[in-house]
Amino acid sequence: MAEKAYLGKTISVTDEGYLTDSSQWTKEIAVEIAKEEGLTLTDKHFAVIEYLRDRVLKGEALTIRSIGKSGVVDTKGFYELFPGAPLKKATKIAGVAKPVSCV
Amino acid sequence: MANLDHPIKKVMIICAKANIEDVYAALVMANGAVMEGIEAKVFFTFFGLDAITKKQMKKLHTATVGNPGMRMPGGLPFPTILGMIPGVEAGVSAMMKSQMEKLDIPPVDEFLELITAGGGEIYACKLAVEMFKLTKEDFSEHVKDIITIGQFYELAAGEGTQIIFT
Numbered sequence: 001m002a003e004k005a006y007l008g009k010t011i012s013v014t015d016e017g018y019l020t021d022s023s024q025w026t027k028e029i030a031v032e033i034a035k036e037e038g039l040t041l042t043d044k045h046f047a048v049i050e051y052l053r054d055r056v057l058k059g060e061a062l063t064i065r066s067i068g069k070s071g072v073v074d075t076k077g078f079y080e081l082f083p084g085a086p087l088k089k090a091t092k093i094a095g096v097a098k099p100v101s102c103v
Numbered sequence: 104m105a106n107l108d109h110p111i112k113k114v115m116i117i118c119a120k121a122n123i124e125d126v127y128a129a130l131v132m133a134n135g136a137v138m139e140g141i142e143a144k145v146f147f148t149f150f151g152l153d154a155i156t157k158k159q160m161k162k163l164h165t166a167t168v169g170n171p172g173m174r175m176p177g178g179l180p181f182p183t184i185l186g187m188i189p190g191v192e193a194g195v196s197a198m199m200k201s202q203m204e205k206l207d208i209p210p211v212d213e214f215l216e217l218i219t220a221g222g223g224e225i226y227a228c229k230l231a232v233e234m235f236k237l238t239k240e241d242f243s244e245h246v247k248d249i250i251t252i253g254q255f256y257e258l259a260a261g262e263g264t265q266i267i268f269t
Contacts, residue, residue: 075220
Protein backbone atom coordinates (compact mmCIF):
# COMPACT_ATOMS: atom_id res chain seq x y z
CA MET A 1 0.00 0.00 0.00
CA ALA A 2 1.28 3.44 -0.88
CA GLU A 3 0.03 6.98 -0.77
CA LYS A 4 0.07 9.70 -3.35
CA ALA A 5 -0.69 13.37 -3.18
CA TYR A 6 -3.00 14.70 -5.86
CA LEU A 7 -4.03 18.36 -5.75
CA GLY A 8 -3.09 18.63 -2.08
CA LYS A 9 -5.11 15.57 -1.11
CA THR A 10 -3.55 12.32 0.08
CA ILE A 11 -4.93 9.36 -1.79
CA SER A 12 -4.16 5.72 -1.00
CA VAL A 13 -3.01 3.74 -4.00
CA THR A 14 -1.49 0.34 -4.78
CA ASP A 15 2.21 0.00 -5.63
CA GLU A 16 1.21 0.32 -9.27
CA GLY A 17 -0.75 3.52 -8.67
CA TYR A 18 -4.34 2.20 -8.71
CA LEU A 19 -6.67 3.88 -6.22
CA THR A 20 -7.59 1.50 -3.42
CA ASP A 21 -10.68 3.47 -2.45
CA SER A 22 -12.77 4.34 -5.47
CA SER A 23 -14.76 6.92 -3.52
CA GLN A 24 -11.65 9.13 -3.21
CA TRP A 25 -11.75 9.62 -6.99
CA THR A 26 -12.72 12.93 -8.57
CA LYS A 27 -12.59 14.16 -12.16
CA GLU A 28 -9.73 16.45 -11.16
CA ILE A 29 -7.72 13.51 -9.85
CA ALA A 30 -8.43 11.66 -13.10
CA VAL A 31 -6.87 14.55 -15.01
CA GLU A 32 -3.75 14.32 -12.80
CA ILE A 33 -3.37 10.54 -13.19
CA ALA A 34 -3.88 10.91 -16.94
CA LYS A 35 -1.08 13.47 -17.06
CA GLU A 36 1.26 10.92 -15.50
CA GLU A 37 0.23 8.52 -18.27
CA GLY A 38 0.89 11.21 -20.86
CA LEU A 39 -2.78 11.72 -21.72
CA THR A 40 -4.95 14.82 -21.91
CA LEU A 41 -8.52 13.85 -21.15
CA THR A 42 -11.38 14.85 -23.44
CA ASP A 43 -15.15 14.38 -23.08
CA LYS A 44 -14.76 11.09 -24.95
CA HIS A 45 -12.27 9.85 -22.36
CA PHE A 46 -14.65 10.84 -19.59
CA ALA A 47 -17.57 9.04 -21.23
CA VAL A 48 -15.50 5.83 -21.16
CA ILE A 49 -14.24 6.48 -17.63
CA GLU A 50 -17.78 7.03 -16.30
CA TYR A 51 -18.91 3.84 -18.03
CA LEU A 52 -16.04 1.81 -16.53
CA ARG A 53 -16.65 3.21 -13.04
CA ASP A 54 -20.32 2.46 -13.31
CA ARG A 55 -19.68 -1.17 -14.27
CA VAL A 56 -16.93 -1.81 -11.72
CA LEU A 57 -18.98 -0.27 -8.91
CA LYS A 58 -21.77 -2.67 -9.90
CA GLY A 59 -19.27 -5.48 -9.37
CA GLU A 60 -18.94 -6.45 -13.03
CA ALA A 61 -15.68 -7.74 -14.53
CA LEU A 62 -14.29 -5.68 -17.40
CA THR A 63 -13.14 -7.19 -20.68
CA ILE A 64 -11.98 -5.43 -23.83
CA ARG A 65 -14.72 -7.24 -25.71
CA SER A 66 -17.55 -6.00 -23.50
CA ILE A 67 -16.22 -2.45 -23.60
CA GLY A 68 -16.04 -2.59 -27.40
CA LYS A 69 -19.69 -3.65 -27.49
CA SER A 70 -20.85 -1.09 -24.93
CA GLY A 71 -21.94 1.52 -27.44
CA VAL A 72 -19.81 4.05 -25.52
CA VAL A 73 -16.69 3.31 -27.56
CA ASP A 74 -15.67 0.60 -30.04
CA THR A 75 -12.54 -1.50 -29.58
CA LYS A 76 -10.46 0.53 -32.00
CA GLY A 77 -11.62 3.77 -30.42
CA PHE A 78 -10.75 2.43 -26.97
CA TYR A 79 -7.18 1.66 -28.10
CA GLU A 80 -6.95 5.12 -29.64
CA LEU A 81 -8.17 6.91 -26.51
CA PHE A 82 -5.85 5.02 -24.18
CA PRO A 83 -2.91 3.94 -26.38
CA GLY A 84 -0.71 1.06 -25.30
CA ALA A 85 -2.54 -0.84 -22.60
CA PRO A 86 -6.07 0.62 -22.72
CA LEU A 87 -7.76 -1.46 -20.03
CA LYS A 88 -4.96 -0.91 -17.51
CA LYS A 89 -4.61 2.79 -18.27
CA ALA A 90 -8.32 3.54 -18.34
CA THR A 91 -9.04 1.78 -15.05
CA LYS A 92 -6.13 3.52 -13.36
CA ILE A 93 -7.46 6.90 -14.50
CA ALA A 94 -11.01 5.88 -13.54
CA GLY A 95 -9.86 5.21 -9.99
CA VAL A 96 -10.95 1.59 -9.92
CA ALA A 97 -9.03 -1.64 -9.27
CA LYS A 98 -6.67 -3.08 -11.87
CA PRO A 99 -8.69 -5.59 -13.91
CA VAL A 100 -7.76 -9.25 -13.70
CA SER A 101 -9.35 -10.28 -17.00
CA CYS A 102 -7.45 -12.22 -19.70
CA VAL A 103 -9.65 -11.05 -22.56
CA MET B 104 7.42 -7.43 -9.22
CA ALA B 105 8.04 -7.72 -12.93
CA ASN B 106 11.52 -7.30 -14.34
CA LEU B 107 11.20 -3.95 -16.07
CA ASP B 108 14.74 -3.89 -17.45
CA HIS B 109 14.00 -6.29 -20.31
CA PRO B 110 10.30 -6.14 -21.10
CA ILE B 111 8.81 -8.20 -23.90
CA LYS B 112 8.16 -5.77 -26.72
CA LYS B 113 6.90 -8.06 -29.42
CA VAL B 114 5.45 -11.57 -29.63
CA MET B 115 5.41 -13.63 -32.81
CA ILE B 116 2.90 -16.44 -32.38
CA ILE B 117 2.73 -19.45 -34.69
CA CYS B 118 -0.39 -21.60 -34.88
CA ALA B 119 -0.13 -24.80 -36.93
CA LYS B 120 -3.22 -26.70 -35.76
CA ALA B 121 -6.96 -26.29 -36.15
CA ASN B 122 -8.07 -27.66 -32.77
CA ILE B 123 -10.10 -25.20 -30.74
CA GLU B 124 -7.52 -25.31 -27.95
CA ASP B 125 -4.54 -24.62 -30.20
CA VAL B 126 -6.24 -21.79 -32.06
CA TYR B 127 -7.55 -20.17 -28.90
CA ALA B 128 -4.18 -20.46 -27.16
CA ALA B 129 -2.71 -18.42 -30.03
CA LEU B 130 -5.58 -15.92 -30.07
CA VAL B 131 -5.69 -15.38 -26.30
CA MET B 132 -1.92 -14.85 -26.22
CA ALA B 133 -2.04 -12.42 -29.15
CA ASN B 134 -4.96 -10.45 -27.75
CA GLY B 135 -3.42 -10.47 -24.28
CA ALA B 136 -0.22 -9.04 -25.71
CA VAL B 137 -2.06 -6.28 -27.55
CA MET B 138 -3.97 -5.46 -24.35
CA GLU B 139 -0.64 -5.00 -22.55
CA GLY B 140 0.73 -2.74 -25.24
CA ILE B 141 2.98 -5.49 -26.65
CA GLU B 142 3.23 -5.74 -30.44
CA ALA B 143 1.68 -9.02 -31.63
CA LYS B 144 1.83 -10.86 -34.93
CA VAL B 145 0.21 -14.24 -35.49
CA PHE B 146 1.34 -16.60 -38.24
CA PHE B 147 -1.11 -19.32 -39.22
CA THR B 148 0.29 -22.34 -41.04
CA PHE B 149 -0.74 -25.89 -42.01
CA PHE B 150 -4.07 -26.85 -40.42
CA GLY B 151 -3.96 -23.67 -38.41
CA LEU B 152 -5.07 -21.93 -41.62
CA ASP B 153 -8.60 -23.16 -40.85
CA ALA B 154 -8.81 -20.53 -38.13
CA ILE B 155 -8.52 -17.71 -40.68
CA THR B 156 -10.30 -19.37 -43.61
CA LYS B 157 -13.80 -17.91 -43.94
CA LYS B 158 -15.36 -21.29 -44.71
CA GLN B 159 -13.79 -23.10 -41.75
CA MET B 160 -13.25 -20.58 -38.97
CA LYS B 161 -16.70 -21.04 -37.45
CA LYS B 162 -16.47 -24.84 -37.51
CA LEU B 163 -13.40 -25.53 -35.41
CA HIS B 164 -13.47 -28.68 -33.30
CA THR B 165 -11.62 -30.17 -30.41
CA ALA B 166 -10.54 -33.80 -30.83
CA THR B 167 -12.63 -36.36 -28.94
CA VAL B 168 -10.43 -39.22 -30.18
CA GLY B 169 -6.81 -39.39 -29.10
CA ASN B 170 -7.26 -36.62 -26.54
CA PRO B 171 -6.29 -37.94 -23.07
CA GLY B 172 -7.40 -34.70 -21.41
CA MET B 173 -10.99 -35.32 -22.48
CA ARG B 174 -13.46 -36.03 -19.65
CA MET B 175 -17.17 -36.51 -19.26
CA PRO B 176 -19.12 -33.81 -17.46
CA GLY B 177 -18.49 -34.70 -13.82
CA GLY B 178 -14.88 -35.74 -14.40
CA LEU B 179 -15.12 -39.40 -15.41
CA PRO B 180 -12.80 -40.53 -18.22
CA PHE B 181 -14.18 -40.05 -21.71
CA PRO B 182 -14.05 -43.41 -23.55
CA THR B 183 -12.30 -43.02 -26.90
CA ILE B 184 -14.93 -45.21 -28.52
CA LEU B 185 -17.60 -42.63 -27.60
CA GLY B 186 -15.61 -39.95 -29.36
CA MET B 187 -15.84 -41.95 -32.57
CA ILE B 188 -19.64 -41.74 -32.72
CA PRO B 189 -20.79 -39.24 -35.36
CA GLY B 190 -21.90 -35.95 -33.83
CA VAL B 191 -20.09 -36.41 -30.52
CA GLU B 192 -17.12 -34.31 -31.52
CA ALA B 193 -19.42 -31.55 -32.79
CA GLY B 194 -21.42 -31.67 -29.57
CA VAL B 195 -18.36 -31.51 -27.36
CA SER B 196 -16.97 -28.64 -29.46
CA ALA B 197 -20.24 -26.71 -29.22
CA MET B 198 -20.18 -27.17 -25.44
CA MET B 199 -16.63 -25.85 -25.23
CA LYS B 200 -17.58 -22.82 -27.29
CA SER B 201 -20.56 -22.05 -25.08
CA GLN B 202 -18.38 -22.29 -21.97
CA MET B 203 -15.95 -19.85 -23.54
CA GLU B 204 -18.74 -17.46 -24.50
CA LYS B 205 -19.69 -17.31 -20.80
CA LEU B 206 -16.18 -16.07 -20.03
CA ASP B 207 -16.54 -13.39 -22.71
CA ILE B 208 -14.14 -15.23 -25.03
CA PRO B 209 -15.38 -14.33 -28.51
CA PRO B 210 -15.78 -16.56 -31.58
CA VAL B 211 -12.72 -16.72 -33.84
CA ASP B 212 -13.78 -14.04 -36.34
CA GLU B 213 -14.60 -11.57 -33.61
CA PHE B 214 -11.38 -12.44 -31.80
CA LEU B 215 -9.40 -11.59 -34.94
CA GLU B 216 -11.26 -8.28 -35.09
CA LEU B 217 -10.35 -7.53 -31.45
CA ILE B 218 -6.68 -8.29 -32.08
CA THR B 219 -6.44 -6.21 -35.25
CA ALA B 220 -8.41 -3.34 -33.70
CA GLY B 221 -5.66 -3.18 -31.09
CA GLY B 222 -2.93 -3.11 -33.73
CA GLY B 223 -2.13 -6.84 -33.85
CA GLU B 224 -1.43 -8.41 -37.24
CA ILE B 225 -2.56 -11.72 -38.72
CA TYR B 226 -0.59 -13.56 -41.40
CA ALA B 227 -1.01 -16.73 -43.44
CA CYS B 228 1.94 -18.96 -44.33
CA LYS B 229 2.66 -18.88 -48.07
CA LEU B 230 3.87 -22.46 -48.27
CA ALA B 231 0.77 -23.85 -46.52
CA VAL B 232 -1.54 -21.60 -48.54
CA GLU B 233 -0.08 -23.06 -51.74
CA MET B 234 -0.24 -26.57 -50.38
CA PHE B 235 -3.93 -26.26 -49.55
CA LYS B 236 -4.58 -24.38 -52.83
CA LEU B 237 -6.06 -21.34 -51.08
CA THR B 238 -6.04 -17.69 -52.15
CA LYS B 239 -6.24 -14.36 -50.33
CA GLU B 240 -10.00 -14.33 -51.02
CA ASP B 241 -10.50 -17.46 -48.93
CA PHE B 242 -9.24 -15.69 -45.84
CA SER B 243 -10.85 -13.42 -43.27
CA GLU B 244 -10.61 -9.70 -44.02
CA HIS B 245 -8.41 -9.45 -40.90
CA VAL B 246 -5.57 -11.36 -42.55
CA LYS B 247 -2.99 -8.77 -43.45
CA ASP B 248 -0.88 -10.75 -45.87
CA ILE B 249 0.38 -14.12 -47.06
CA ILE B 250 4.06 -14.27 -46.22
CA THR B 251 7.06 -16.60 -46.33
CA ILE B 252 8.85 -17.84 -43.24
CA GLY B 253 11.71 -15.51 -44.22
CA GLN B 254 9.40 -12.51 -44.08
CA PHE B 255 8.10 -13.78 -40.75
CA TYR B 256 11.63 -13.65 -39.33
CA GLU B 257 12.13 -10.18 -40.78
CA LEU B 258 9.00 -9.04 -38.95
CA ALA B 259 10.39 -10.62 -35.78
CA ALA B 260 13.52 -8.45 -35.85
CA GLY B 261 14.24 -6.23 -32.89
CA GLU B 262 15.17 -6.39 -29.24
CA GLY B 263 12.63 -7.90 -26.84
CA THR B 264 10.91 -10.20 -29.37
CA GLN B 265 9.68 -13.66 -28.42
CA ILE B 266 8.65 -16.35 -30.91
CA ILE B 267 5.97 -18.68 -29.56
CA PHE B 268 4.82 -21.90 -31.20
CA THR B 269 1.51 -23.15 -29.84
